[in-house]
Amino acid sequence: MSRVLIISDSHGLTAEIEGIKNRHQADVMIHCGDSELDLDATELNGFLKVAGNCDIDSRYPNEQTPVIGGLTFYVTHGHLDNVKSNLSTLSYRAAEKDAQIICYGHTHIAGAEQIDGQLFINPGSIRLPRNRVEKTYAIMEWESSDNIIVAFHTVSGKKVEELTYRASL
Secondary structure (H helix, E strand, C coil): CEEEEEECCCCCCCHHHHHHHHHCCCCEEEECCCCCCCCCCHHHCCEEECCCCCCCCCCCCCEECCEECCEEEEEECCHHHCCCCCCHHHHHHHHHCCCCEEECCCCCCCEEEEECCEEEEECCCCCCCCCCCCCEEEEEEECCCCCEEEEEEECCCCECHHHCEEECC
């Protein structure tokens, strides 16, 4: 079983990131930007990281495309792809990278959805959520690409059941 922990839009929080990191065992941890921390901040040790529009450390990459558990991920913040309007640009960019899983932030709106063979995951924000009161992050688990589960959790670790999403790619 592969497991990826995904957070975004922590906007300066540190203890919360440490708490989330210490609570879960994950093969890979992803931060989708707007940490507002330096690239080498100890709280972000072990995270695959990308730049958000509020990150001032120029060492952050704008995107990353790791292969994890046999799936190709496209990780970006989303501000350069206009995600507040629609997911088209993000989808095209991920397709150029042959990615099936797209992790992004920027909107602060937690959710997962599958569109035309691509799975979009926005973990929400652990500081300033939109459309929900819960401050959230996500965990994606899978044994095979036809049985993917994306679960959302509050900063304190409580599962937000109604956001759980199942996908088959």
